[in-house]
Amino acid sequence: MDPKVVQKANGVEVTLDEAVFPRPVGLAAAYRFIDRCYVLVETRPGKRLSVRLEDKEPAAPAARKALAGEFRNELLHQLVRRQVAERTDALRAAIVGRALLSADEALASEAAAPAAAAEPLDFQDDPLGIAVPWEEKYGEKRDGKPKKRSGKPKKR
Amino acid sequence: MASRRSARASRRSASRTAPLVLRLDADVYTEEAIERTRRAFAHLAAIDLRREGKRWAVRFSSVDPAAAGRLPGEFANYALSCLMVES
Secondary structure, eight states: OOSEEEEETTEEEEEEETTTSOHHHHHHHHHTTTTTEEEEEEEETTTEEEEEEEESSOOOHHHHHHHHHHHHHHHHHHHHHHHHHHHTHHHHHHHHHHHHHHHOHHHHHHHHHHHHHHOOOOTTOOTTOTTSOHIIIIIOBSSSSBOOOOSSOOOO | OHHHHHHHHHHHTSOOSSOEEEEEETTTSOHHHHHHHHHHTTTTSEEEEEEETTEEEEEEESOOTTTTTTHHHHHHHHHHHHHHHHO
């Protein structure tokens, strides 16, 4: 069974297969225990990695067994974390790239400039005559033609 | 300043028993990580670093008695954290 756990006098030794748990995963899991244990990592023949967790304070055998279990859980956690990180690598790069681009003022103003040039309209302009009252537009006929107005509405 | 002086004094008065030795796998721990750790722990002991085959031998002498019991373990932990920062 992998990883293999051996109880020691002052801690536990967990041996893992690097083909299953790559070295960065083993190191990251071991790192999570440095507040509770003295951690020593060594290579073993056959692409195996040994992680020795020594108690900082004297502990009961049951506590050591729990420690080994927690370490195995942490290994799994780090393995999944790594897999998710690999899978979402391109997405994270795109998000960071976009954030950096928007943070650069020169690039951001350059990107906004064409939009500003295409819309020089004032808010009071009315090129389609939408603001012109119906009576003014069609109501009064003097010489048989509807009165035409300029685009700008009356100022009140 | 005073604390440094007292640390030096306690190191001078440390017992002259066999030096503590920690062996770290050179395949796992990089020289940079161990060197950085050595500098961080320099105020607690005189630390000598040598390569012995596939391992780094870290010898602690003139150890501060207050830290003697924990020194090799904490050194290994710090080296591991340096390793994580490097990667």
